[in-house]
Amino acid sequence: MTPPDLRNLLHDLGDEARVPDLLDRSLAASRRIRRRRLTTAAVGALTVVALTIAVTIAAPWRSSDDPVVNPPATETPTPSTSTGTSSTTGQTTTGSSAQGTGQTEQPPTGDLTGTVYYLVDANLYARTGSGQPRLVRSFTDQAVAVSPDGQRVAWIDLASATLMVSAIDGSAEHAVGPVANMGGLCNQPVWFPDSRRVLAATGMDNTWSTFDSETGAATPLGVATGCYPTVSPDGRTIGWYDGASDSGTLLTDAQGGSQRHIPAGAAPCPGTVYAVGPSADRALVSRPDPDNASCGDGPGRSARNGTVVDTGSGQSAGPADALTTGVFLPDGRMVARTVAGELVLLTADLQVAARLPAPGDSFMVVLGYVP
Amino acid sequence: MGADADAAEFASFVRARSSALIRTAYLLTGDQQLAEDLVQTALARTHLAWRRLHAVGNAEAYARKVMYHQQVSVWRSRGSKKEVVTDTPPETIRADESEATALRLAMRQALDRLTPRQRAVLVLRFYEDRSEREAAELLGCSVGTVKSQTARALRKLRDTAPEFGLVEEVTR
Numbered sequence: 054m055t056p057p058d059l060r061n062l063l064h065d066l067g068d069e070a071r072v073p074d075l076l077d078r079s080l081a082a083s084r085r086i087r088r089r090r091l092t093t094a095a096v097g098a099l100t101v102v103a104l105t106i107a108v109t110i111a112a113p114w115r116s117s118d119d120p121v122v123n124p125p126a127t128e129t130p131t132p133s134t135s136t137g138t139s140s141t142t143g144q145t146t147t148g149s150s151a152q153g154t155g156q157t158e159q160p161p162t163g164d165l166t167g168t169v170y171y172l173v174d175a176n177l178y179a180r181t182g183s184g185q186p187r188l189v190r191s192f193t194d195q196a197v198a199v200s201p202d203g204q205r206v207a208w209i210d211l212a213s214a215t216l217m218v219s220a221i222d223g224s225a226e227h228a229v230g231p232v233a234n235m236g237g238l239c240n241q242p243v244w245f246p247d248s249r250r251v252l253a254a255t256g257m258d259n260t261w262s263t264f265d266s267e268t269g270a271a272t273p274l275g276v277a278t279g280c281y282p283t284v285s286p287d288g289r290t291i292g293w294y295d296g297a298s299d300s301g302t303l304l305t306d307a308q309g310g311s312q313r314h315i316p317a318g319a320a321p322c323p324g325t326v327y328a329v330g331p332s333a334d335r336a337l338v339s340r341p342d343p344d345n346a347s348c349g350d351g352p353g354r355s356a357r358n359g360t361v362v363d364t365g366s367g368q369s370a371g372p373a374d375a376l377t378t379g380v381f382l383p384d385g386r387m388v389a390r391t392v393a394g395e396l397v398l399l400t401a402d403l404q405v406a407a408r409l410p411a412p413g414d415s416f417m418v419v420l421g422y423v424p
Numbered sequence: 425m426g427a428d429a430d431a432a433e434f435a436s437f438v439r440a441r442s443s444a445l446i447r448t449a450y451l452l453t454g455d456q457q458l459a460e461d462l463v464q465t466a467l468a469r470t471h472l473a474w475r476r477l478h479a480v481g482n483a484e485a486y487a488r489k490v491m492y493h494q495q496v497s498v499w500r501s502r503g504s505k506k507e508v509v510t511d512t513p514p515e516t517i518r519a520d521e522s523e524a525t526a527l528r529l530a531m532r533q534a535l536d537r538l539t540p541r542q543r544a545v546l547v548l549r550f551y552e553d554r555s556e557r558e559a560a561e562l563l564g565c566s567v568g569t570v571k572s573q574t575a576r577a578l579r580k581l582r583d584t585a586p587e588f589g590l591v592e593e594v595t596r
Contacts, residue, residue: 059546059550059581060550060551060553062527062528062531063451063531063546063547063550063551064551065524065527065528065531066450066451066528066531066532066535067447067448067450067451067551068447069450069528070446070447070449070450070456070459071446071456072442072443072446073442073446073460074439074442075438075442075446075460075463075464075467076435076438076439076442078460078464079438079463079464079467079468079470079471080468080471082464082465082467082468083467083468083469083471083472085468086468086469086472087472174567174568175568193572194568194569194572195568195569234539235541238541238563238569
């Protein structure tokens with residue numbers, strides 16, 4: 054039997070399906086979804102009102118010398134040296150963006166002399182500055198992640214459905230624990246900023262766990278989330294693709310809770326979140342193709358036409374360049390690849406501080422940048 | 425455009441495209457009820473986004489994308505069937521069944537042994553006639569993943585139903 058026969062058989066099989074009248078059912082389902090969204094929005098609005106009242110009441114008693122109250126941390130990552138301090142600027146980072154803090158000094162800029170780690174297909178490369186790319190290692194699939202300190206790599210071995218970790222040079226390879234084999238879809242490992250814990254899907258029913266890459270201990274997330282996670286540099290927020298929503302772009306805390314979607318705006322198709330900024334106020338997401346001919350690239354690890362948006366409004370925050378992939382640094386800067394084929398370093402206010410010709414082709418996925 | 429006109433056009437869309445969508449959903453799920461649920465969800469979300477989708481003329485693309493994401497990427501436990509691995513050979517086909525019916529039965533049983541994503545790449549490549557690139561874009565994975573999933577799916581079909589004599593597909 055040749056492929057055309059397979060086509061015929063599939064068409065014959067598809068013809069077995071009965072075609073019910075789905076109009077009333079889909080309209081009823083639509084109303085249910087709408088009601089659920091309205092309920093969620095109402096709860097959110099009430100929460101905002103309650104918080105506003107609480108802050109208003111508390112404000113007169115707070116001394117101007119008191120520190121600004123930060124949102125409660127949902128987990129306490131152990132920052133590594135390389136993620137806690139920018140060696141390029143010498144500034145100690147605090148894991149919060151300069152945006153909205155009232156700071157008047159110029160945000161750090163810097164250059165692109167550090168090492169960028171990236172995937173092309175399933176090959177992991179490293180390039181330092183404008184030097185030649187170096188093939189670090191080849192994998193069988195794109196489910197690969199480089200730790201924020203650039204010292205280790207995690208991947209999913211599809212044959213054994215196992216989360217694996219090794220040193221970046223391939224030494225000290227070991228199995229961390231069993232994970233869900235989704236054939237390269239959805240389940241992508243992602244490191245937390247401590248370069249020790251790794252998030253991976255453990256169940257086909259969309260359950261995820263945080264693994265200690267050294268002990269193998271797994272801590273399940275409490276609630277179902279989505280696919281293709283990305284962890285913010287402060288470790289407090291996870292961005293997900295959520296195909297069940299119009300937005301597609303879901304943000305949660307490190308346990309999968311406090312779920313909120315990035316507003317979809319006028320996007321005709323679900324987007325994907327590729328990177329989340331340090332304080333979760335910004336995210337790199339996909340946006341519709343200019344011709345609206347398709348729903349874009351679908352969920353995955355790089356965009357055809359991405360942009361950084363304000364996660365509260367969904368509005369583009371810049372830069373002018375369309376982006377395909379990128380990572381946020383702990384100080385709010387960002388290293389990204391443009392659609393035009395450049396690797397750019399963006400300041401915390403999304404101005405281009407440095408440009409280099411990008412290594413790799415348009416399908417490169419930036420996994421990390423070590424200044 | 426008013427609400428009445430929107431409602432009428434959505435109803436027209438559902439009536440015109442339900443048949444095609446339910447066939448794809450049936451191939452993805454292998455089950456009539458799951459297929460109906462999948463299409464119902466896709467249509468409900470399409471309805472919610474109808475005004476902006478209809479304006480740019482890609483309502484069906486959106487509905488199909490929701491279906492694939494629901495079935496393959498998002499892994500809602502209700503709608504996804506896990507791979508069933510058994511030592512039991514496929515159900516014996518009765519001699520009085522026609523060859524076409526027998527082949528269809530064998531194909532259905534063979535498909536049931538594939539993972540949802542393997543089914544998805546087969547449906548995209550051989551039913552919807554999508555290129556590897558298009559399938560990768562729709563599923564949100566690399567072209568390499570589509571290639572490997574297609575190869576695994578065909579290999580599993582060959583192993584499960586050698587009577588098909590499937591050959592490696594031609595890359596497009």
